[in-house]
Amino acid sequence: DSYNRYMKEVIPEPKLLPIRVKLRIPAKNVVLENVYVKPFDTCKELREKIKEYFAKGNNPVKSFEELSRFDLAGPLHNSNEIFEEYKGEGSLAHLDSVQTIKDESLPFVQMKVVAGSTFI
Numbered sequence: 001d002s003y004n005r006y007m008k009e010v011i012p013e014p015k016l017l018p019i020r021v022k023l024r025i026p027a028k029n030v031v032l033e034n035v036y037v038k039p040f041d042t043c044k045e046l047r048e049k050i051k052e053y054f055a056k057g058n059n060p061v062k063s064f065e066e067l068s069r070f071d072l073a074g075p076l077h078n079s080n081e082i083f084e085e086y087k088g089e090g091s092l093a094h095l096d097s098v099q100t101i102k103d104e105s106l107p108f109v110q111m112k113v114v115a116g117s118t119f120i
Helices: 002-010 043-056 079-089
Strands: 019-025 030-037 071-073 098-100
Touching (some): 019 043, 030 043
Antiparallel strands (some): 019 030
């Protein structure tokens, strides 16, 4: 009983833990698996992670015009199908399970980003 009480005191709330997401970047034909974001990060920090990734590969991002917006698909959606549709259509606005992020200043916790979500 004292162990359970101790664990409740020291373990952080799940909403404070990093969230594992996937990034699909159609403009560069790249998929980044297991990207960890903080619940209170915003799209600004996500763009920084993308910039760092490509800078390491000697392929720096010169402009974010091609990444001017993000779409967010939940963890139960088949992101391969979404990615193929995105490459063909250029937009996912017609899919019910995909949301276009309109306010990029909102933290991910308010966007209801959960583990396994995919940013496109």
